[in-house]
Amino acid sequence: EFWVKTPLEDAAIEEMSASQVLQEQYWERTHGIVRTAMEQCLEVLDKYGFKVEMGHKEGGGLKAQIDENGRMTHVCEQLEIDWRFADALQAADNELFVRTIVREVFRAMGLEVNFKAKPMIGLAGNGEHTHIGMAAITKDGKLHNLFTADDQKKDFMSAIGYGSLMGLLKNYEVINPFVSATNDSLNRLKPGFEAPVCVVTSLGHNPKVPSRNRTILAGLIRDLENPMATRFELRACNPYTNTYLVLAAIYSAALDGIKAAVEHTTEECVAELSKDAGEGGFYLEQSRAYRSEKDVFEDYTEEERNRLFGAPPATVWENMQGFKNYPEKKAVITAGGALNDRIIESFEEGALLRWKTELIARIIPANRAIVRGAKEIQSDIVTDQDSYNWTKINALRNYLAKDSIDEKSLFTLLINALNEGDYATASGLQVEMYDKIEELKALYDAYVKNMI
Known part of the structure; x- marks a missing residue:
């Protein structure tokens, strides 16, 4: 998924958010230059042999306008x-090529492309659902989907399929750092807009009815008429x-689950995957x-989901703690040799450096600009509601950005914690900063709307 826009034009977030909630543009046909760019892009990708299956409009956005020059x-x-x-x-490899081709084709048409996981707060982010399957070629040359059940109307999957999915879910705390390693990616993974924040799967109500649950982390995809189609998709990637x-982490974890599942019947496997919290099992x-x-x-309430x-x-630092907090799961994804401690440590170090640098050099300055932009409005008519709103707004502005000799602002405390390497404190302050900025934006929006 990606957002496309004309350069140097600011997005009307509130209007697009309303359009998204109303689902006014889901799967609408594209028009004009966007349609032309999309068609050219699909043609180029096919020439490169990527075998494009679909190109379409996703959700949200605005209807474009035509100026006096057409x-x-x-x-x-x-x-x-x-x-x-x-x-x-x-x-x-293909993913890197496709992203480059898409960007260049749309740019040639005068359009900007944004692949960031959450380019605009308040609107749907860009996902990249990653489909996971496993197959084997037998001596007779036939290709067999190892996830497909012997009888698709009786079982959701084979024992290998169940094991792969269980391996992913059980060890997700050490897979997630690879999936979401940036501030932007974690901005996308918040409740709402079908964001996959919970480590949970859906199989379907029964084997004859495929699942259509879009709120889970990893979903089973099946076609009763096509045994080669059985797979699951990880919905959290961007x-x-x-x-x-x-993929290295997922398949390593899948192998761990397979080793446990193949010792059990498919009935026992689906019971294991479907068990209640507090109920014991053979693997999960x-x-x-x-x-x-x-x-x-x-x-579910938030408390129920978490339990x-x-x-x-909530932050990159919290996510990277999975490697430290779950050594037994880290051992699972390194057991096969596709990943090792050196690779993981290098990845973690790079992710934390980007996290720190982006906060100090981009996110905090951007939030400081939001604070500075929330200015008192001079009006001939000022009500007690206006005065109340401004008092709250100004208090938030000072708390976020104004230092005194004795008391430092939230921005300064966060920068100091990052520079001192106190990442646990910085992580908590980052969460607080996001909450306070959203509160400030909501208060200032209400304040502005009450002015006449």
Whole structure:
């Protein structure tokens, strides 16, 4: 998924957010220059042999306008392109090629492309659902999907399929750092807009009815008429996820689950995956639940989600702590040799350096600009509501950005903690900063709207 827009034009976040909630543009046909760019992009990708399966408009955005010269302006919409699977290494290579080609084709048409996981707060982010499968070629030359059940109307998957999915879910705390390693990626993974924040799967209500649950982390995909289609998709990845490392971690974890599952019947495997929190089993953790056919945002409270499926990390530092906090799971993803301690340590060090640098050099300055932009409005008519709102706004502004000799602002405390290497404190301050900035924006929006 990616957002495309005309250069040097600011997005109307509030209007697009309303359009998204109303689902006014989901799967609408593209128009004008966007359609031309999309068609050219698909043609180029096919010439390179990527076997594009679909290119379409995703969600949200605004209807473009035509200026007096007949050119489209105010373009801002989200698109999606899907292409055919390949083996793990080739699939990771393909992703880099596709991203480059998409950017260059749209740029040639005068359009900017943004692959960031959360380019605009308040709107749907860009995902990159990564499909995981496993196959074997027998001596007679036939290709067999190892995830597919012998009888698709009786079982959701084979024991190998169940084991792979259980391995992913059980060890996700050490896979997630590779999936979401940036501030931007974690901004996307917040409840709402079908963001996959809970370590939980959905299989379907019964084997004859495929699952359509879009609120879970890893979903089973099946086609009763096509045994080669059985696979599961990891929904948390984004266009800047390191697919090489993610696939290495996933398949290593899958192998761990397979070793446990093949010693059991498919009935025992589905019972294991479907167990309640607190119920023991042969592989998965007793304290957790791993399957739900419900909407995890609508049908569970935040407290219930955290208790059943685990609390999601809020910052890059929290996410990287998975390597330290779960050494037994780290051992699982390094057991096969595709990953090792040196690779993981290098990745973690780079991720934390980017986290620190982006906070100090980009995020805090951007938030400081928001604080400075929240200025008192002079008006002939000022009500007690206006005075009340401004008092709260100004107090927030000072708390966030104004230092005194005796008391430092939240921005300064965060910068100091990062520079001193106190990442635990910095992580907590980052969460507080995000909450305070959102509170400030909401208060100032209400303040402005009450002015006449």
